[in-house]
Amino acid sequence: MKIIIADDDAMVYESLQLLLSREKDIQVIGTANDGAQAIKLCEASLPDVILMDIQMPGMDGIQATREIKKRWPQILVMMLTTFEDEQNIRLAFLAGAEGYLLKATQVQDMAQQLRALVSGSSVLHADVLRQLTQPKKNGLEDLTAREKDILQLVAQGCSNKEIASQLFISEGTVRNTLSIILDKLEVRDRTQLALYYWRRV
Missing domain, CATH: 3.40.50.2300 (Response regulator)
Incomplete structure (x- = not known):
């Protein structure tokens, strides 16, 4: 070998x-x-x-x-x-x-x-x-309704600009909210965030 x-x-x-x-x-x-x-x-x-x-x-x-x-x-x-x-x-x-x-x-x-x-x-x-x-608890229940909306759109492959347009908020708000979501769910980036979402829904 x-x-x-x-x-x-x-x-x-x-x-x-x-x-x-x-x-x-x-x-x-x-x-x-x-x-x-x-x-x-x-x-x-x-x-x-x-x-x-x-x-x-x-x-x-x-x-x-x-x-x-x-x-x-x-x-x-x-x-x-x-x-x-x-x-x-x-x-x-x-x-x-x-x-x-x-x-x-x-x-x-x-x-x-x-x-x-x-x-x-x-x-x-x-x-x-x-x-x-024996995986850890879901964690999605800790997110607000707006954070869940943004997470779902990230998981669908939307950019910050597209998310801002769909939710009628600024790109700065999207970026800030994403930082909060990453921190809450203890993941490093958008790719891991999308993976986290799809294996729990």
């Missing part, structure tokens, strides 16, 4: 490279410290699996996963991260990842999970599975 490790922490990828290389059936053929490098390595060497961190400078792991699965759908992506929130988990799988492990996973267990992934199984760390099966 040929794998690439993508992580911006040199200590992490060097340790993993050393430890996983001790497994007879695993060959670490490259390391990358951001998503763009991971894509270049895929183009050069076509690995079987990528161990992909989420938060990296430049192109993050979710963006890189989306691009890799579009260009090389046969390459398997195992997210390896400290993030176990529902949002990142769902975004990773929407991008095409087949597995999601936490960095706290023992290397021996990680090797077993990589083998399971290659054999055709989806892989989820127990804590990640618990997060998905």
Whole structure:
């Protein structure tokens, strides 16, 4: 099994490279410290699996996963991260990842999970599975009627100008209200906001 490790922490990828290389059936053929490098390595060497961190400078792991699965759908992506929130988990799988492990996973267990992934199984760390099966409360009930209207239009792909026109308010009011919505729902941007909406309605 040929794998690439993508992580911006040199200590992490060097340790993993050393430890996983001790497994007879695993060959670490490259390391990358951001998503763009991971894509270049895929183009050069076509690995079987990528161990992909989420938060990296430049192109993050979710963006890189989306691009890799579009260009090389046969390459398997195992997210390896400290993030176990529902949002990142769902975004990773929407991008095409087949597995999601936490960095706290023992290397021996990680090797077993990589083998399971290659054999055709989806892989989820127990804590990640618990997060998905016991999601947080909806959160939409905390929004005002106007905030819900704006959220719905964002989810439909409307721009701030289009939202302002439809609701007869200024673009500045739309921007300010969006900031409040993002804060209330604890999401980072419009894309995540739309995803949040559609998986709850």
